[in-house]
Amino acid sequence: MKSKKFILPETLMPTAWYNIVADMPTPPRPYLDPRTRAEVTVADLERLIASELARQELSRERYIEIPEEVQQIYRIWRPAPLVRATGLEKALDTPAKIFFKNEGVSPVGSHKPNSAVPQAYYNFKQGVKRLTTETGAGQWGSALAFAGRHFGLDVDVYMVRVSYDQKPYRRLMMHTWGASCYSSPTDRTASGRAALGRDPHCMGSLGLAISEAVEAALAEPETTRYCLGSVMNHVLLHQTITGEEAIRQMEMAEAEADVIIGCVGGGSNFGGIGFPFLRKKLCEGKQLRVVAVEPESCPKLTRGTFGYDIGDVSGYTPLIPMYSLGHDFQPSAIHAGGLRYHGAGSIISQLLHDGLIEATSVGQTETMRAGILFARTEGIIPAPESTHAIAVAIREALQAKEEGRERTILFNLSGHGTIDLYAYEQHLAGNLVDYLPSDEEIARTASQVIRP
Amino acid sequence: MKSKKFILPETLMPTAWYNIVADMPTPPRPYLDPRTRAEVTVADLERLIASELARQELSRERYIEIPEEVQQIYRIWRPAPLVRATGLEKALDTPAKIFFKNEGVSPVGSHKPNSAVPQAYYNFKQGVKRLTTETGAGQWGSALAFAGRHFGLDVDVYMVRVSYDQKPYRRLMMHTWGASCYSSPTDRTASGRAALGRDPHCMGSLGLAISEAVEAALAEPETTRYCLGSVMNHVLLHQTITGEEAIRQMEMAEAEADVIIGCVGGGSNFGGIGFPFLRKKLCEGKQLRVVAVEPESCPKLTRGTFGYDIGDVSGYTPLIPMYSLGHDFQPSAIHAGGLRYHGAGSIISQLLHDGLIEATSVGQTETMRAGILFARTEGIIPAPESTHAIAVAIREALQAKEEGRERTILFNLSGHGTIDLYAYEQHLAGNLVDYLPSDEEIARTASQVIRP
Numbered sequence: 001m002k003s004k005k006f007i008l009p010e011t012l013m014p015t016a017w018y019n020i021v022a023d024m025p026t027p028p029r030p031y032l033d034p035r036t037r038a039e040v041t042v043a044d045l046e047r048l049i050a051s052e053l054a055r056q057e058l059s060r061e062r063y064i065e066i067p068e069e070v071q072q073i074y075r076i077w078r079p080a081p082l083v084r085a086t087g088l089e090k091a092l093d094t095p096a097k098i099f100f101k102n103e104g105v106s107p108v109g110s111h112k113p114n115s116a117v118p119q120a121y122y123n124f125k126q127g128v129k130r131l132t133t134e135t136g137a138g139q140w141g142s143a144l145a146f147a148g149r150h151f152g153l154d155v156d157v158y159m160v161r162v163s164y165d166q167k168p169y170r171r172l173m174m175h176t177w178g179a180s181c182y183s184s185p186t187d188r189t190a191s192g193r194a195a196l197g198r199d200p201h202c203m204g205s206l207g208l209a210i211s212e213a214v215e216a217a218l219a220e221p222e223t224t225r226y227c228l229g230s231v232m233n234h235v236l237l238h239q240t241i242t243g244e245e246a247i248r249q250m251e252m253a254e255a256e257a258d259v260i261i262g263c264v265g266g267g268s269n270f271g272g273i274g275f276p277f278l279r280k281k282l283c284e285g286k287q288l289r290v291v292a293v294e295p296e297s298c299p300k301l302t303r304g305t306f307g308y309d310i311g312d313v314s315g316y317t318p319l320i321p322m323y324s325l326g327h328d329f330q331p332s333a334i335h336a337g338g339l340r341y342h343g344a345g346s347i348i349s350q351l352l353h354d355g356l357i358e359a360t361s362v363g364q365t366e367t368m369r370a371g372i373l374f375a376r377t378e379g380i381i382p383a384p385e386s387t388h389a390i391a392v393a394i395r396e397a398l399q400a401k402e403e404g405r406e407r408t409i410l411f412n413l414s415g416h417g418t419i420d421l422y423a424y425e426q427h428l429a430g431n432l433v434d435y436l437p438s439d440e441e442i443a444r445t446a447s448q449v450i451r452p
Numbered sequence: 453m454k455s456k457k458f459i460l461p462e463t464l465m466p467t468a469w470y471n472i473v474a475d476m477p478t479p480p481r482p483y484l485d486p487r488t489r490a491e492v493t494v495a496d497l498e499r500l501i502a503s504e505l506a507r508q509e510l511s512r513e514r515y516i517e518i519p520e521e522v523q524q525i526y527r528i529w530r531p532a533p534l535v536r537a538t539g540l541e542k543a544l545d546t547p548a549k550i551f552f553k554n555e556g557v558s559p560v561g562s563h564k565p566n567s568a569v570p571q572a573y574y575n576f577k578q579g580v581k582r583l584t585t586e587t588g589a590g591q592w593g594s595a596l597a598f599a600g601r602h603f604g605l606d607v608d609v610y611m612v613r614v615s616y617d618q619k620p621y622r623r624l625m626m627h628t629w630g631a632s633c634y635s636s637p638t639d640r641t642a643s644g645r646a647a648l649g650r651d652p653h654c655m656g657s658l659g660l661a662i663s664e665a666v667e668a669a670l671a672e673p674e675t676t677r678y679c680l681g682s683v684m685n686h687v688l689l690h691q692t693i694t695g696e697e698a699i700r701q702m703e704m705a706e707a708e709a710d711v712i713i714g715c716v717g718g719g720s721n722f723g724g725i726g727f728p729f730l731r732k733k734l735c736e737g738k739q740l741r742v743v744a745v746e747p748e749s750c751p752k753l754t755r756g757t758f759g760y761d762i763g764d765v766s767g768y769t770p771l772i773p774m775y776s777l778g779h780d781f782q783p784s785a786i787h788a789g790g791l792r793y794h795g796a797g798s799i800i801s802q803l804l805h806d807g808l809i810e811a812t813s814v815g816q817t818e819t820m821r822a823g824i825l826f827a828r829t830e831g832i833i834p835a836p837e838s839t840h841a842i843a844v845a846i847r848e849a850l851q852a853k854e855e856g857r858e859r860t861i862l863f864n865l866s867g868h869g870t871i872d873l874y875a876y877e878q879h880l881a882g883n884l885v886d887y888l889p890s891d892e893e894i895a896r897t898a899s900q901v902i903r904p
Contacts, residue, residue, distance in 0.1 A: 003462045004527040010455050075456040076535075076831045083528075087602075105557060107831040109870065149828050150539075169621075172873035175880055176827050375628050376601050379528045379559040418561065419870060421624035428627055 004086060006249040008079035014244035015066055017237045020275040020347060022062035023282045026354055028233075028346035029452060031318035034310055040318045048217065048226050049234075052122040056234040064237065066118070073117045073150055077106040078241065082249035087377035089397070096400040096407040097255060098393055101246045101273060102380070103414050108173070110383065110415030111269045112143030112229055115238035119227045120144065124151035129223040132216045134158045134184065134209030137337030138170025139383075139415065140229030145179030155179035158186065158212045161204035163337065169419045184209040191215055191314065206341070207313030207327070214316040230266025231311055231320070231345045239272025242412060247276050250410065259289045259396055261411040263388035264301060264359075265338045267292075267345040269414035275347075277410075278356065292348065292359045293388040295339050295367070297435035298331035300324055301352055301359035303442050305449040309343055321452065322349040326445025332435035334364050335423030336384040342445075360392060363434035367391045368427035371417065375424075383415035384423040456538060458701040460531035466696035467518055469689045472727040472799060474514035475734045478806055480685075480798035481904060483770035486762055492770045500669065500678050501686075504574040508686040516689065518570070525569045525602055529558040530693065534701035539829035541849070548852035548859040549707060550845055553698045553725060554832070555866050560625070562835065562867030563721045564595030564681055567690035571679045572596065576603035581675040584668045586610045586636065586661030589789030590622025591835075591867065592681030597631030607631035610638065610664045613656035615789065621871045636661040643667055643766065658793070659765030659779070666768040682718025683763055683772070683797045691724025694864060699728050702862065711741045711848055713863040715840035716753060716811075717790045719744075719797040721866035727799075729862075730808065744800065744811045745840040747791050747819070749887035750783035752776055753804055753811035755894050757901040761795055773904065774801040778897025784887035786816050787875030788836040794897075812844060815886035819843045820879035823869065827876075835867035836875040 021027050031040035045054035056064060066074070085098040103111035123131060131153055135141025141157035148155035157179055164171060164183040174181040184204045185192035191211040195202045202208075217226035228235060243260075250257055260277045262270030270292050280286035294301050300323045309324035311317035324343035331340040343349075351357045371387035373394070374380070382390060389411040400407035417424070426432050473479050483492035497506035508516060518526070537550040555563035575583060583605055587593025593609035600607035609631055616623060616635040626633045636656045637644035643663040647654045654660075669678035680687060695712075702709055712729045714722030722744050732738035746753050752775045761776035763769035776795035783792040795801075803809045823839035825846070826832070834842060841863040852859035869876070878884050 004524070005462060007459050007461070009459070010457060072456070073831070107833065107868075146831055150831070168877075169870065169873050172877050173833065173870060176824065176833055176873065176876045178828055372628065376630055379525070379598055379602070381559065381625065381628050416559075418621065418625060421621050421628065424628045425620075425624050 004084050006082040006252045008245055008248055010075055010079065012248060013071065013074070013079050014241055015071065016063040017066060018240040018244060018276050018279060019059055019061055019064055019237055020278060021060050021233065023279055024350065026350060027060070028350040029321040031320055032308060034315045034319050047221065048214065050119070050122040050126050050128060050225050053119060053234045056237055057232055067121060070118045070121050074241065079245045080105050080242070082246055082253065084253065085378055088374060091373060091377045092394065092397050092401065094397040094401040095405065096397040096409055098397055099250070099253065099255065099410045100413045101242055101410070103242060103269065103412060104380065104383070104416035108139065108143045108146050109419060110139045110143070111239060111242060111272060112140050113147055114241055114272065115229065115235045115268065116143035116147035118238050120147035120151050120153055123225050124153060128153065128225045130154040130156065130220070131227050132156045132158070132213040132224060133227045133229065134206060134213045136160050136206045136340070137163055138167050139338060141181065142170055142173040143229065144227055145174040145177040148179060149177045156216060157181045158184040158209040160184055160206055160209050161202070184212050186212060188212070189215045210312040211314045211316055230268040231343070233345065233347060235268050236271035236275070236345055236347060239268045240275050242272035243274060243276030246273060246410065255408050257288060257410040258408045259291060261291045261293060261389045261392050261409065263339060263385050263414060264292045264294050264344055264348065265341045265385065267348040269412050271345065271348060273412035274357065290357045291392060292352070292357055293392045294359065294361050295334055295336055295388060296361045296363045297334050297437065298325070298340055299361045299437070300342060300344055302361045305446050306349060306353050307449040307451045309449045311343065319450065321346045323352065324449045325442065326448035328448060329445040334435065335420065335426065336367070336388065338385040339388065362388050362391045365432050365434055368423065368432055370394050371424070372427070380413070381417045381424070382413055383417040384420055386414045456536055458534040458704045460697055460700055462527060462531065464700060465523065465526070465531050466693055467523065468515040469518060470692040470696060470728050470731060471511055471513055471516055471689055472730060473512050473685065475731055476802065478802060479512070480802040481773040483772055484760060486767045486771050499673065500666065502571070502574040502578050502580060502677050504578070505571060505686045508689055509684055519573060522570045522573050526693065531697045532557050532694070534698055534705065536705065537830055540826060543825060543829045544846065544849050544853065546849040546853040547857065548849040548861055550849055551702065551705065551707065551862045552865045553694055553862070555694060555721065555864060556832065556835070556868035560591065560595045560598050561871060562591045562595070563691060563694060563724060564592050565599055566693055566724065567681065567687045567720065568595035568599035570690050572599035572603050572605055575677050576605060580605065580677045582606040582608065582672070583677060583679050584608045584610070584665040585679045585681065586658060586665045588612050588658045588792070589615055590619050591790060593633065594622055594625040595681065596679055597626040597629040600631060601629045608668060609633045610636040610661040612636055612658055612661050613654070636664050638664060640664070641667045657765070662764040663766045663768055682720040683795070685797065685799060687720050688723035688727070688797055688799060691720045692727050694724035695726060695728030698725060698862065707860050709740060709862040710860045711743060713743045713745060713841045713844050713861065715791060715837050715866060716744045716746050716796055716800065717793045717837065719800040721864050723797065723800060725864035726809065742809045743844060744804070744809055745844045746811065746813050747786055747788055747840060748813045748815045749786050749889065750777070750792055751813045751889070752794060752796055754813045757898050758801060758805050759901040759903045761901045763795065771902065773798045775804065776901045777894065778900035780900060781897040786887065787872065787878065788819070788840065790837040791840065814840055814843045817884055817886055820875065820884055822846050823876070824879070832865070833869045833876070834865055835869040836872055838866045
């Protein structure tokens with residue numbers, strides 16, 4: 001039989017990230033200061049994040065070289081396998097070929113270290129001693145704990161209290177790698193103390209955890225910087241290692257992708273797989289579709305407003321040009337915690353606005369059915385976030401079957417789900433429902449998005 | 453820099469398992485019927501397990517071909533990476549080269565599916581509809597759930613109650629793959645009902661779970677067979693895919709292993725990595741050491757008796773020629789649940805008896821320290837079982853440093869530990885202690901081992 005997995009030799013691992021901004025017909029609008037509305041500069045950003053990351057954030061260079069020290073740590077799990085999903089194809093009885101890129105093979109179990117490692121590296125090079133960050137479900141916090149350890153950095157993770165209590169495994173991973181993990185709100189910051197003052201039993205939120213992490217970093221400018229796991233351009237830049245590898249692996253498989261699919265929270269795994277393929281479309285005129293999948297319960301791309309909004313809830317971040325539901329939009333408590341974010345990164349938003357990518361949304365029960373089918377045919381239990389991409393890959397494969405046409409589908413398996421099995425338990429017990437926000441609900445916070 | 457990972461191309465994946473019995477100067481003594489003391493035959497065994505597995509159990513053929521259907525499923529995660537542990541080497545400041553084979557990359561997170569897949573396959577080919585098995589910590593049960601799903605088999609796992617309650621993730625994995633998982637003792641079997649009759653709050657034991665699984669299989673001989681995850685010769689045979697791959701990968705790395713290390717519960721991951729290298733020693737006269745590592749708290753190889761003992765506690769299994777602590781030996785509650793077994797497989801026992809392999813034991817705190825150092829230098833959080841191999845690899849590397857000599861060390865990373873993080877939590881909190889059974893404790897059950 002033909003190969004099932006396509007493993008890139010280490011010697012062929014890409015040595016540069018791809019910055020799609022260089023090739024966009026309309027580059028994203030600039031970030032703005034939420035108070036002055038002035039354009040944000042590198043100097044503004046580097047108060048918060050490492051200088052090299054601030055430069056990458058605003059860069060228009062097409063390729064940015066991956067430092068050798070970063071490549072070395074990437075090699076712990078990279079190149080990640082490209083897999084032909086023959087079991088899933090058979091179960092669907094489809095003429096379509098389905099491939100997936102397996103980013104679940106990292107020690108953290110997801111794509112997150114692709115950016116955590118360079119972020120830790122550039123901070124280390126700059127002499128930073130301590131990193132702060134927030135984490136919701138825990139994927140990003142554990143990735144930064146893993147990455148920081150390699151450069152001897154202290155890592156302080158502010159973990160949303162409800163997850164801190166419900167997901168002890170993620171917290172234990174961070175501890176094992178030597179990071180400190182705090183249940184947010186804490187009494188370590190003014191934002192945390194204020195929240196606890198209002199409600200001593202406050203369960204926290206991602207917005208609040210961001211505020212705490214940013215505040216903690218700004219309080220010690222000599223030694224400390226903040227890190228973010230998605231949304232920002234430099235994060236998506238680092239994730240393009242995924243798509244760059246996948247392009248080479250699709251060549252090994254002698255296949256050409258017609259449609260590339262990724263789930264979207266802030267957009268990092270989607271940009272990671274999608275942007276290098278989009279280059280073929282933008283620069284070589286290749287016919288291909290790139291599809292962003294979001295949960296029906298948090299439909300910023302399909303039902304949000306294109307404009308300016310802040311990335312957190314307190315305005316610590318710049319105003320970002322994006323599709324947003326409004327920063328106070330409260331998504332329902334779905335199991336794909338990594339997709340419960342009110343906005344998408346500026347590049348993805350601009351690409352969607354310009355019709356260069358597509359967006360679609362899927363309900364929670366359809367995604368979990370897709371996850372179970374995938375686990376039982378391909379053996380790997382996918383993360384609840386990744387099941388969104390799988391659900392749409394299945395839709396595409398069934399459509400190809402209906403039309404009796406071939407189609408080559410590639411999706412990003414952003415992570416495995418063996419630390420998020422409660423979603424599967426709930427689904428198998430029949431306890432999961434779909435949440436479709438009403439138009440009134442969407443309208444309630446839409447006015448927070450500032451039209452440019 | 454030189455490569456960190458050595459990935460075998462799929463086309464070079466071994467297509468046969470290695471049966472070391474063919475090359476042993478003294479083959480293991482035969483299994484005996486516990487009642488009649490008659491030599492156990494294939495016909496006896498195939499009442500319990502699939503006929504082809506029964507034949508493999510007693511085979512003396514040197515190589516046994518891996519069926520194409522099994523290879524196909526192996527390819528979901530195999531070939532597994534061989535990794536140069538450069539981070540660990542640096543931390544130890546050792547002249548030794550350290551390599552590890554990463555069997556944690558399987559969807560289950562351990563080496564167990566190497567045997568679960570062929571066991572499910574041969575049962576399927578024979579027309580069996582249902583598999584029964586027991587599981588302690590849950591690694592084997594989830595591996596069989598994963599494997600059974602691929603052939604449409606029903607899988608009933610009897611999981612020791614204390615683990616069933618404490619390790620919900622493993623149970624949820626089994627459910628996700630469609631298996632049934634019962635908290636043992638159950639009221640489904642006479643053994644279970646008897647135990648519950650004696651004590652309705654009985655927390656179960658591996659021996660009891662084996663009895664339940666065997667009883668359930670024997671009750672439906674037309675449709676059902678039993679499967680075992682370690683100890684038996686055919687299980688170790690299937691695991692040799694690990695060592696066969698590693699031999700080819702060490703060639704890619706242009707390195708020759710001086711010492712090969714694996715942890716031992718029943719012996720499956722140890723035999724898997726060790727036997728193919730032992731062939732070089734037995735057939736080509738290569739100078740190399742193969743070291744079995746067991747927990748101090750369950751020291752069958754270093755303090756047990758060589759003789760005949762049963763594999764469970766009720767005598768459902770044959771009398772197996774082995775090093776044993778006596779089948780009623782109660783190991784302390786250490787975190788490496790997979791190593792809490794009273795005996796070792798017959799091949800390993802004979803090899804040790806003949807001085808062809810070495811055995812050593814390590815205390816729990818040393819292993820957890822080794823696990824933390826490995827997680828922080830190599831990025832991967834190892835299973836508590838695998839930390840035993842790491843601890844001895846570190847001992848070897850430090851000895852090489854002391855002697856100022858080169859040494860090439862290879863160990864089997866039998867699984868990752870991200871579903872067993874409580875061991876790390878306990879260790880980091882300073883709650884772990886070492887358990888060294890007294891001579892009186894060892895003597896208490898030693899008489900259960902029958903001298904041949």
